[in-house]
Amino acid sequence: MSNQHAFRGTQGTVQVALPFDLASIISDWGKVRSAMLKEVPEAFSRDEWAYLVSFLEKQSLTRPFEQSFGPPEHSPAEISLIARPRGPVGLWLPNNVSLLGPLVLIVVSLTGNPIRMKAGSRSEDLTGVFVDFARKHSADGPLGVYLRDSVHHEVFSSDDLRNRDLARDSSVRIVFGSDEAASAIHALPHPLDSTGISFSDRRSESWLDQDSCNDDTLRNLIKVFAIYGQAGCTSPSRVVLLNSDRTNALALRDRLLALWPNVIRRRPPMNVASDNIRSWQLARAAGWDSVLVTENRAVLSVGDYTLPTFPSLMEMRLIPATPSEARSGLPKNIQTIGHALKDPLASLQNLDGTGVARFVPLATMHHFETVWDGQDFFAQLFTYTRVKR
């Protein structure tokens, strides 16, 4: 048992000084995970809960350290850098957020930094439900102590005075939300040596080529899209069909149309079904070739970059494009490209200078990591002491 953990990084050995033994915390999360396998709280969908379960696998919990500091070093000879938890973390979660609260909590718990989380006042509060569940099942181990003493979860609005307290008392401010919301929070008085991390308005795309469009790929595309539709920053707001044309795009759309009910078997909530009729009509009015999936489960539209789009919940927009069109058509706030390409490296080279933060296989578009939106936020949860002899 040790609170000192060494990793072999690019700058030599990094010693991470935690307030607890990392193995114990990971083991305690394992107990929570076991309980999660037996019970799904009502507030969570089964997909959401299953994702959290997988996120709590042991290798997933050690990965942030390895990504930020390098592989574990069991007999360190010389320490080059000491990493210590930076201090209290303030986390601002937006409305309609899905799993970000629980995911960030899990990651921050590995550092020992206390965390105070502000949830949106207009949304279903998954974070609070998860905290309660984890407290109940983590008993008196280091995780239980951490969750009891160092985790605070509150629900208040963006104009509540507690935002000011949270900014003032945090060594790290993590903000999920709009650009405006992030700017407003970072503008609140805060300690000079604190750091602010923003995860703001981003959009993602899927890039596919004809060679990769087998049924498995299309099933993955449907699954990835159907989780959040157009509401997720990691959800493909556009599906770009590289080196394709309109005829092929329409054929692909019709394959998706046929596959969809076999992949997503449940019919949508009534308001989503209704919104899909609205989206289908608006898309067609704007010139997209749109069809409704059986039982109004989604809208599939084929068009091009010039056509207007309207806010929609479940409209998948398919666009045939050359690599050059795909590159120039990227939104400025591009986050993830989920690819299913015969030669992904060739496309990656095409993306130099575009600001793409993640270029990952299609099926992993939603997988949360500690390198996010182009920054290693896990590393920012520590302060560093340079050590030289």
Added chain:
Amino acid sequence: MSALLDRSPYGPRDEAAFLSELRSLTEHHLAGCPEYARIWNSWRPSDKVEEFPFLHVGAFKSVQFTTKAEGLKHQRVLKSSATSSGTSSQIMLDQRSAELQSRSSNAILTDFLGSELRPLLVLDSVGGLRSGAEVSARIAAALSLKPLSSDIIFLLKDASDPKSMKWEILLRALATGDSFLVYGFTYMLWTAWAADHMPSEVKAALRGKKIDFVHSGGWKKLEHLRVSREQFDASLTRDLDPASRVVDFYGLVEQVGVVYPLCRAGFRHVPVWADVLIRDPWTLASLPDSEGQLQLMNLLAWGAPYHNVLTEDLGKLVPGECDCGRKGKRFEFVGRVPKAEMRGCANV
């Protein structure tokens, strides 16, 4: 122009005549409104009303549909009140439709309220009339009562503030007669008129007067306040002439000209120049006897294709004769389509 408008609104229905006029109107919009034509480019004329092309009510929040045709003169834009989405529907009004809509609402309201002319007291501000090319849903609803009014008096200083009632104006109006019409949004009528802060001299002046209250806009806010319809009606009519009434009407800006007042038997009746369908939200199948999404149609809208609108309201058709004596179709308004939040990863 609809010949059906010459008939009694709640007489026997002539489905063949309705379909024939609906077909002409639909073809007119397909020819003159490119967006509508793009949506329904594969539509072929049908003899089934459920197969006629409709627009989803939410589409009017994003596109200002306009049908252009010879002789059509677009005048103003009718805007719905602010919704939870923060955007409002925009309906292009034209002179020809306005005439039909006026005749329609006059016939419907006369059937429910009688034809006696009396002062109309409106719980809104006169400023709503002065916003140039746009007219709000509240003002439009109030003005639909104009044919039944001898005078129109606006009672609020600030349209959004129920506490800005001009009690002295009301007192002056009450002194001029014994019979009045009062129009307001449901919530406004409750908070501005039925609320406790009505001055005692106004209460005294109201005693024994015959007042027909007409309200629209829905019960959502009053449900939050736990106010029942019975409580609402009783509070409004307390100490008034026993012949006073409270009439709740259902209508949409996207169906301007056709309102659906609640009859004394608790149902909403469809005038012969309109039709109502209930749709399964997932299959869009027409439901003859179960609950589903309301689709409203009328023969009045020529300037834009808002003649056939799928709403986000739920309702149910009710078979049989109504105790109120009106003929034709009737339905129950059940409520709004329930909202289930679509979760994402940021509210951006």
